[in-house]
Amino acid sequence: MTITTDPTTVPAEVVETIAALDPERGLHIGGRGVAAASGRTFEVHDPASGSVLATVADGAAADATAAVDAADATFAAWAATPPRQRGEALRRAFELMVARAEPLAALISAENGKSLADARAEVAYAAEFFRWFSEEAVRPDGGYAESPAGGTRTIVTARPVGVAALVTPWNFPAAMATRKIAPALAAGCTVVLKPAAETPLTANAVVRILEEAGVPAGVVNVVHSTDPGDVVGTWLADPRVRKLSFTGSTGVGRHLLGQAADRVVSSSMELGGNAPFVVAADADVDAAVTGAMIAKFRNGGQACTAANRFYVHADVAAEFVDRFGAAIEALVVGSAFEPGTAIGPLISAKALDGLRAKVEDALSRGARVSHQASYDGTVGHFFPPTLLVDVPADAELVCTEAFGPVAPVVTWTDEADLLRQVNGSELGLAAYVYSGDLRWALRLAERMDAGMVGVNRGVVSDPAAPFGGVKQSGVGREGAREGVRAFTETQYFSVDWS
Incomplete structure (x- = not known):
């Protein structure tokens, strides 16, 4: 669209x-x-x-x-x-x-x-x-x-x-x-x-x-x-x-x-936040994609709780990327008052320039655009929803809050290394975990430096729950x-x- x-x-x-x-x-x-x-x-x-x-x-x-x-x-x-x-x-x-x-x-x-x-x-x-x-x-x-x-x-x-x-x-x-x-x-x-x-x-x-x-x-x-x-x-x-x-x-x-x-x-x-979104090898991929769409693209990614970096187990990475990418390509980009719009503009030209710089940095370091929503407009502060793969774990897009509709995917196999990367940020507001093994998911969640963790769901905000983060969040x-x-x-x- x-x-x-x-x-x-x-x-x-x-x-x-x-x-x-x-x-x-x-x-x-x-x-x-x-x-x-x-x-x-x-x-x-x-x-x-x-x-x-x-x-x-x-x-x-x-x-x-x-x-x-x-x-x-x-x-x-x-x-x-x-x-x-x-x-x-x-x-x-x-x-x-x-x-x-x-x-x-x-x-x-x-x-x-x-x-x-x-x-x-x-x-x-x-x-x-x-x-x-x-x-x-x-x-x-x-x-x-x-x-x-x-x-x-x-x-x-x-x-x-x-x-x-x-x-x-x-x-x-x-x-x-x-x-x-x-x-x-x-x-x-x-x-x-x-x-x-x-x-x-x-x-x-x-x-x-x-x-x-x-x-x-x-x-x-x-x-x-x-x-x-x-x-x-x-x-x-x-x-x-x-x-x-x-x-x-x-x-x-x-x-x-x-x-x-x-x-x-x-x-x-x-x-601020820099929420990790973890997908385990035994995760329900369809459910993970549904949760990822909410966690990443609610408010066009301009949310402190937005999933900012996706750690997907190598065994399901290809399947997850294909399904997540297809959902991203189906997003309608435009003004809020145009029929069917799902993704609006970024708040300002400054925000748009900042997001572009982070994406260009990732691309210059070997990342690839796997999927992207269609967009040909020239007016307003729009950036098309984008899925990046082969993203270096230390890319700026992964290490800092993107605050926009861009999803970088990093693959993982070792749990200890995954936890090191997840907790490597000075920010710790929200995190997300998808796994078929609830015990494993909760064990990982307990070791995450995050004030809120969504387990098999892509939303953590609730007026009846305590909202806030740890460390510099x-x-x-x-x-x-x-x-x-x-x-x-x-x-x-x-x-x-x-």
């Missing part, structure tokens, strides 16, 4: 959705849409065509401080709101998000470029965080016990940490926002959110849903900016901000951890019960009982 070379036309209903957000007054502070204090704006582009979707307020330090003012002013009241009421507001937000799934998905596709199928799946996933944490809001941690020495009672409780600064990426503009906002609100925190400059519109749509659901004005505030260091640096220097939750690159995460250390700000980091966990704990502090009372 091919895409046309004509510029993408964004549907009229998406244009109407964007206009209703009033993006030039798109900073959402204290329950109102406001322009940047400086009057500055920036353009948001459709990555499928390069056309301008919207002109958006460009926040800076003054706006960041105003957002903290609003969050701080509402913190005491929100923290004192009964957990049931906080939970019911989140539940209503879930219901509203589900009811508006189609316009939200179209908005995500327009500014992010992902296929409508991927965008619809993201909306469902994003909404589920509101539902999950609406239920967790009424289950606070705590304990009561007699002290070992007797004479006193120990009461343990959890309290909201305070104003939380949330920083989210462009690849899942709805889900990364709700995965942080929902537990923060469930815990009783107020928040200031900085979404990625590539995808600020979705964040504004989400905060409006929250306020319509009953979250008070000022509890959730949004500042988008082309100078994220100015905004986030202002927050980290403000003594009223007591929590940082960041999703993004490992390099930026290291820098923010250094800033957070200056005031000892509680920090959660979900950073992050600090802390999101989702599950851990998601709420990240926004609380433990306090205990020692009560005289004599």
